[in-house]
């Protein structure tokens with residue numbers, strides 16, 4: 001299993017292909033165009049913020065990248081292999097998905113299970129249905145899950161029920177589950193929206209460290225512009241489903257933000273956990 005949590009990207013066998021490339025991706029819900037000919041390429045090990053006003057298509061794009069959302073047209077490739085093309089998932093979608101972890105705003109843990117069991121679930125795609133049903137995990141798998149918990153800094157919580165952890169701790173369990181899965185790409189949809197400023201900072205710092213140490217590719221939807229400016233050198237902004245900006249976050253100045261967010265821009269720049277990173 002590839003779960004040495006200190007491995008470099010080359011040790012993980014990542015290819016020279018972009019981690020994620022999206023070509024001409026279009027998705028409508030009825031008359032509502034959620035994605036409008038989106039194109040982008042994200043290299044292995046890059047950490048990219050996906051920004052834009054509510055309804056601009058960020059979640060739809062993230063979900064399309066791992067095939068949870070099937071687009072109408074266009075193509076998504078993971079490390080150079082097609083995951084979906086023109087409204088059809090490729091037959092290798094499960095294999096490609098195993099390389100992609102997904103983190104949600106509300107953590108998506110199983111509250112009645114222990115923290116350790118929640119992390120072990122990350123290895124389920126490699127287990128038989130019977131073993132999954134009986135929750136029979138090997139000693140090696142348990143050791144890997146404990147190592148993942150140690151890496152995210154909550155080893156001492158391993159045997160608590162997930163429901164008893166704070167929001168920041170729960171989000172770190174979700175990240176540990178991605179590590180257990182052997183994910184090389186993490187898609188994070190508003191991962192800090194439910195957290196207090198200090199927990200938000202710790203989660204963002206953890207994702208940054210993992211990206212640097214292990215060559216993890218991290219694509220994160222965020223509304224907190226201060227956080228975007230602090231943690232991400234590259235930002236991609238969507239407006240009405242189309243890529244409106246793709247470049248250095250440094251160049252995402254207030255004028256551009258005004259254009260991307262409209263009336264909400266000033267509020268976004270001034271708020272959003274600024275106190276935690278000042």
Ligand SMILES: Nc1ncnc2c1ncn2[C@@H]1O[C@H](COP(=O)(O)OP(=O)(O)OP(=O)(O)O)[C@@H](O)[C@H]1O
Nearest residue numbers: 029032033034052053054055056057058059060061
């Ligand atoms: N399952 C769906 N059925 C119908 N419309 C949808 C569905 N999913 C998304 N949409 C619409 O597609 C557009 C893009 O939605 P999406 O959730 O991707 O935006 P977003 O940028 O992630 O917004 P937010 O920041 O509020 O999460 C919106 O107009 C939304 O209403």
